[in-house]
Amino acid sequence: MNITRRQLGGFAALLPFSSAVSPAATGDPDVVIVGAGAAGIAAAKTLIDGGRRVQVIEAAARIGGRCYTDRATFGVPFDRGAAWIRSSTRNALTGLARLYSFDLGTRDANEMLFANGALHARASNPAFERAFFAYSDALAHAADEDGDVAASEIAPPVLDDDARAWMATVAAALGPLDMGVDLNKLSAKDWFQRDENEADRLVRQGLGTLVARLAANIPIAVNTRARRVSVGQGRVRVETERGTISAKAAIVTASIGVLTSGAIAFDPGLDASMLGALSGLQMGLQSKIALRFAPGNPALAYPDDTSIVPQVRDERGHSFLVRPFGAPLVICLTGGSLAWDLSTQVESTNVGFARERLRALLGSKADQGFTAGAATDWGTNPNTLGAFAAALPGQWKARAALAAPIGERVFLAGEALAGKNKQTVHGAHESGLRAGRRVLQLLKS
DSSP: OOOOHHHHHHHHTTSOOOOSSOGGGSSSOSEEEEOOSHHHHHHHHHHHHTTOOEEEEOSSSSSSTTOOEEOTTTSSOEESSOOEETTGGGOHHHHHHHHTTOOBOSSSOEEEEEETTEEEEGGGOHHHHHHHHHHHHHHHHHHTSSSOOBGGGOOOOOOOHHHHTTHHHHHHHHTTTTTSSOGGGOBHHHHHTSOOOOSOEEBTTOHHHHHHHHTTTOOEESSOOEEEEEEETTEEEEEETTEEEEESEEEEOOOHHHHHHTSSEEESOOOHHHHHHHHTEEEEOEEEEEEEEOTTOGGGGSOTTEEEEEOOSSSOOEEEEEOGGGOSEEEEEEEHHHHHHHHTSOHHHHHHHHHHHHHHHHOTTTTTTEEEEEEOOTTTOTTTSSSEEEEOTTOTTHHHHTTSOBTTTEEEOSGGGOGGGTTSHHHHHHHHHHHHHHHHHHHHO
16 A cells, blocks of 8 residues: 555544643643543544643553553464454555554455365355355345344345355354354344455554554553543543542543443433443454464464364354464454353363364364463453444444433443444544544533
């Protein structure tokens, strides 16, 4: 991607810079932001640009939210959370990554399909393509109807035997491995109204590293958990484990899982419309189990960024990403109820599951040279309680209802409010930008 001078100016406008006056030195800030993920960072930058004093608080001991690049476990960057820059040809994060000299993959993963003991390139498997497009078209037509139904209620057209053998694999790809929920919990309209995630790119240094870079010079207090957000007399008070912050407005970027858990109380309480919107959403889950191997492992013989998708009998499927950017890793990806079930198990059980599945694909020696393993914990992590938000069947309008301010001075932001860019990092970033601009407008009045 070549960046023109005009594009460079647009990307530069998104970069964080230090405010002239440190909020910590001037007492309470104009705005307090709860959460230092992509949305909170973008909101903070927008407000600082607008001349406002900002304080970001983060419950975790690090910044980045659900974007977290782990360098310690394997000695190479491993994105425990989001890893792909989605829709990269029209995504501002692509330009920011290049501006900061981050290395991006040149293409989507090289997808391979496994069935009957053999691997084949997806392009050479017309039966899978027929199944995929038949199911996608059926979902799209259902989403175009007035009502909304669960994806499990949609009957794809009758196909030939070869294509029908791939339908469960396609169901896994469209539901658990894409939206993080099983088909019986997947709103057809919520699925349809998400932007196509084409031309996705991995980041060699890690997407979490890029998001953290965007936070440079923004005042962020980690290990500071918000307990209550109160609105009254033209002020917002955010009570934390380390004291209370008073501000003119607040932006809350906590996940839907955290908001519905009641971990953050609101005073006055949320109205019926907001409570209804929260109850219409659920946290989907996608989890990763990463395996590191010594040279000579059979899986490491595949090209960099190879995605292996096995044929499965039901939607509780999984896939493998092999050698991301050439690292000696094989990452097992799970979603939906399978991921939730694994989240209740200890890490060694997760690692054992991934190794067994790899052997089932590539033979008894597929996990030889195993040196280390790790599993993500987004489902049990109290700061997330899931990976990203998905609407329940019939509740596809819930996302829009969350855009209403709370007590006229508190705004929500994050991937759940990202419209067609839901469930993505750039969607969260864009939501934070919008929330920041809304607060700037409020403080002008």
